[in-house]
Amino acid sequence: MKIALLGYGKMGKEIERIALERNHEILMRIDSFEDWNEHIYDFLKVDVAIEFSTPATVLDNIMKCFSANVPVVVGTTSWYSQLDTVRELCIEKNQTLxxxxxxxxxxxxxxxxxxxxxxxxxxxxxxxxxxxxxHHAQKLDAPSGTAITLADDIISTLNRKENWINNLDESGDVLGIKSVRESNVPGTHIITYESANDMIEIKHTAKNRLGFAIGAMLAAEFIAGKKGIYEMKDMLF
Ligand SMILES: NC(=O)c1ccc[n+]([C@@H]2O[C@H](COP(=O)([O-])OP(=O)(O)OC[C@H]3O[C@@H](n4cnc5c(N)ncnc54)[C@H](O)[C@@H]3O)[C@@H](O)[C@H]2O)c1
Known part of the structure; x- marks a missing residue:
């Protein structure tokens, strides 16, 4: 496949490595608004775009994909307040997200x-x-998007929790979340259930960024030739 990398930071570079290993071609790398000027015609030849940029730039990049008929895999986080609008546009324009x-x-x-x-x-x-x-100290958002998804899933399943808050001292009907920022941690999430007598912990530890990059690459291969809106559950389960 001919790939456009929209965002060429830590994740963009990791995805490039996986893409080349899987015999795909990186046709363009966009790492700023200005980069679009020299690649606007290349974009017409792209099979799929993989977007890992910033919350401030992701929507503009998605719109460019929709306008050019380019299926897009989006990994950037912190834009989900706009998700409903983007989903509607994707369907209306018969695009792929x-x-x-x-x-x-x-x-x-x-x-x-x-x-x-x-x-x-x-x-x-x-x-x-x-x-x-x-998470690593450069991470801007807290709690992480993954922690929010985990918390939302607990709240919608566990009857005695109504909401979450970024403060571990909370209890009652509020789920407490503690966010820790340390150097070089790709992402660790621990959920603990504690009684007076014991504790049950479930924990996921990302060892590196490769797991995210492989998943994004699989997603790009998955949407080739498809129309519509897809999430991980559509690919994995
Ligand atoms: N969904 C996932 O599995 C997953 C995993 C890791 C990171 N992320 C998210 O992906 C995003 C990127 O992460 P990262 O670690 O690569 O960050 P990064 O800061 O290393 O890279 C972001 C890059 O975007 C570039 N950029 C700026 N303006 C741009 C524009 N208009 N178009 C394209 N690129 C532009 C920046 O120059 C920078 O190099 C973040 O939102 C992060 O939270 C998601």
């Missing part, structure tokens, strides 16, 4: 385990639940 808050296959399995555990805990109110997420 694959988005995921987390492209790691392991994290998506972890999402399912989290929901199952919350379901089991509905009949065990002696357990308090809380969450910790650890």
């Amino acid at each position: 694959f988005y995921a808050i987390n492209f790691s296959v392991g994290v998506n399995i972890f999402f399912q385990i989290n929901k199952k555990l919350a379901q089991l805990m509905n009949s065990h109110s002696e357990y308090e639940v809380y969450m910790e997420e650890i």
Whole structure:
């Protein structure tokens, strides 16, 4: 496939490595608004775009893909307040969008385990639940998008939790989340259920960024020749 990398930072470079290993061609690399000027004609030849840029630039890049009929895989986070509008536009314009808050296959399995555990805990109110997420110090958002998804899944499954807050001291009907920022941590999420007598912890640790890059590459291959909106569950389960 001929690929456009929209965002050529840490993730863009990792995806490039995987794409080349899988015999794809990187036709263009966009790392700023200005980069578009020299690549506007190349974009017409692209089979799929993979977007890992910034919350401030992702919507403009998605719109460019929709306008040029280029299927797009979106990994950038913190734009989901606009998700409904983007989904509507995608359908209206008969375009192709694959988005995921987390492209790691392991994290998506972890999402399912989290929901199952919350379901089991509905009949065990002696357990308090809380969450910790650890990421590299450059990460701007807290809690992480992955932590928010995990928290939303707990709230919608576990009857005794109504909301989450970025503060571990909370309990009652509020799920406490602690965000820790340390150097060189790609992403760790720990969910703990604790009673007076024991603790159950489920934990996902990303060892590197490769897992996200492979998932995004698989998503790009998955949407080739398809129309519509896709998420990880459509590809994995
Ligand atoms: N969904 C996932 O699985 C997943 C995994 C890792 C990171 N992310 C997200 O992906 C995004 C990028 O992560 P990163 O670690 O590569 O960040 P990064 O800061 O290393 O890279 C972002 C790049 O975007 C570039 N950029 C700026 N303006 C642009 C524009 N108009 N068009 C294209 N690129 C532009 C920047 O120059 C920078 O190189 C973040 O939002 C991050 O949270 C998602």
